[in-house]
Amino acid sequence: xxxxxxxxxxxxxLTEAVDLLAHASVEARVIAGGQSLVAMMNLRVASPGLLIxxxxxxxxxxxxxxxxxxxxxxxxxxAAIEDGRVADPSHGLMPRVASTLAYRAIRTRGTIGxxxxxxxxxxxxxxxxxxxxxxxxxxxxxxxxxxxxxEFTTGIFQTRLAQNEIIESARVPKLSADAGCGYVKLxxxxxxxxxxxxxVVTDPRRxxxxxxxxxxxxxxxxxxxxxxxxxxxxxDPGALRGTISGDLDRASDRHFDDFERNLxxxxxxxxxxxxxx
Amino acid sequence: xxxxxxxxxxxxxxxxxxxxxxxxxxxxxRRNLTGTHLGCEHGVCGACTVLVDGEPGRSCLVLAVACDGxxxxxxxxxxGDPVLAALRRTFHQHHALQCGYCTPxxxxxxxxxILRKRAGSEREIRDGLAGNICRCTGYTNIVTAIAEAAQxxxxxxxxxx
Numbered sequence: 001x002x003x004x005x006x007x008x009x010x011x012x013x014l015t016e017a018v019d020l021l022a023h024a025s026v027e028a029r030v031i032a033g034g035q036s037l038v039a040m041m042n043l044r045v046a047s048p049g050l051l052i053x054x055x056x057x058x059x060x061x062x063x064x065x066x067x068x069x070x071x072x073x074x075x076x077x078x079a080a081i082e083d084g085r086v087a088d089p090s091h092g093l094m095p096r097v098a099s100t101l102a103y104r105a106i107r108t109r110g111t112i113g114x115x116x117x118x119x120x121x122x123x124x125x126x127x128x129x130x131x132x133x134x135x136x137x138x139x140x141x142x143x144x145x146x147x148x149x150x151e152f153t154t155g156i157f158q159t160r161l162a163q164n165e166i167i168e169s170a171r172v173p174k175l176s177a178d179a180g181c182g183y184v185k186l187x188x189x190x191x192x193x194x195x196x197x198x199x200v201v202t203d204p205r206r207x208x209x210x211x212x213x214x215x216x217x218x219x220x221x222x223x224x225x226x227x228x229x230x231x232x233x234x235x236d237p238g239a240l241r242g243t244i245s246g247d248l249d250r251a252s253d254r255h256f257d258d259f260e261r262n263l264x265x266x267x268x269x270x271x272x273x274x275x276x277x
Numbered sequence: 278x279x280x281x282x283x284x285x286x287x288x289x290x291x292x293x294x295x296x297x298x299x300x301x302x303x304x305x306x307r308r309n310l311t312g313t314h315l316g317c318e319h320g321v322c323g324a325c326t327v328l329v330d331g332e333p334g335r336s337c338l339v340l341a342v343a344c345d346g347x348x349x350x351x352x353x354x355x356x357g358d359p360v361l362a363a364l365r366r367t368f369h370q371h372h373a374l375q376c377g378y379c380t381p382x383x384x385x386x387x388x389x390x391i392l393r394k395r396a397g398s399e400r401e402i403r404d405g406l407a408g409n410i411c412r413c414t415g416y417t418n419i420v421t422a423i424a425e426a427a428q429x430x431x432x433x434x435x436x437x438x
Contacts, residue, residue: 038337
């Protein structure tokens with residue numbers, strides 16, 4: 001179908017964008033790549049009164065390489081990450097993830113900030129950035145604040161983003177030289193949304209290890225016991241399977257059926273295997 | 278209505294568009310460039326793929342207003358492009374189209390795969406084509422045609438060095 005009638009404005013600065021968002025008299029939505037929003041408008045699932053186009057704001061395209069982290073502007077595209085055109089704090093994990101995200105024609109326009117803002121439960125970035133212990137930086141009428149990605153996404157399409165706030169960047173800690181990453185996306189066709197995602201990041205030098213399940217019927221699910229087990233090093237596959245199952249069973253609010261529980265277990269086992277060879 | 282100024286297939290265009298108008302409908306209905314096809318209109322079928330600032334994009338998911346100041350290439354804009362010329366030839370030789378509806382976007386996607394060196398194996402080509410649906414299910418011949426064009430272009434590039 002065709003998108004419903006809408007007004008459109010392209011502000012010149014982030015401050016102006018936030019001002020427009022805070023003072024709009026109709027439902028205003030921020031648009032960057034539009035790769036979910038325009039699809040939802042075409043399907044008439046979303047019908048905002050005003051689109052505020054932030055895709056070209058220089059503040060949101062900035063990538064800064066700090067000694068301990070990289071901040072990626074919200075409007076950095078998946079394709080820019082895939083191609084290594086921006087600094088990579090993750091030893092190849094983020095480019096690898098980006099290359100599995102939808103299709104190239106979507107990745108050239110879709111943005112990392114847009115993925116976080118929508119927080120589709122099956123999307124890659126919320127889970128991957130949670131596993132990397134990244135923070136999301138929000139800019140709003142009352143200033144700037146940061147939240148851990150593990151706290152930012154609260155449920156299915158639900159986040160702590162306030163109506164007058166825009167995601168400015170994602171701050172991703174740099175991994176140590178000997179850190180390891182595992183990533184598995186289970187889906188029936190290349191580029192589809194995941195049926196199950198598993199992300200493992202181990203960084204012994206920083207005393208850090210986290211295993212996260214994505215596409216998990218809610219916010220990215222940190223597998224706490226599994227993370228502790230993997231931190232200890234190579235483990236018995238039976239013990240690993242049991243620990244993953246325990247973590248999944250404890251997340252009773254996710255209402256996994258047997259098939260889903262099995263998918264998430266297999267994804268997590270394979271992702272852990274990539275790290276503990 | 279919002280005023281936009283953009284380049285389509287190299288020509289400068291000035292127009293007024295309602296913000297809800299997609300780039301696909303803009304090129305088809307305002308510019309009569311009907312080689313860009315619309316299948317699903319929500320980013321799944323890939324039939325509307327064009328280049329925006331040199332990169333493939335779904336023209337059903339890009340608003341025409343957001344293309345103000347940008348350059349767009351549709352399938353009509355590749356005269357003289359050596360990669361597309363090779364693809365046209367191999368698509369013809371291998372009968373890589375049946376109804377033809379997906380073909381313009383297949384060609385634009387295949388050209389991008391070849392230029393980014395992502396057409397080195399059948400697996401790579403099939404992965405790269407995952408976002409372009411052919412409901413005649415002619416993928417076998419499409420993949421063969423792209424592999425051959427990629428080889429030709431690769432040889433030419435090696436000879437040129």
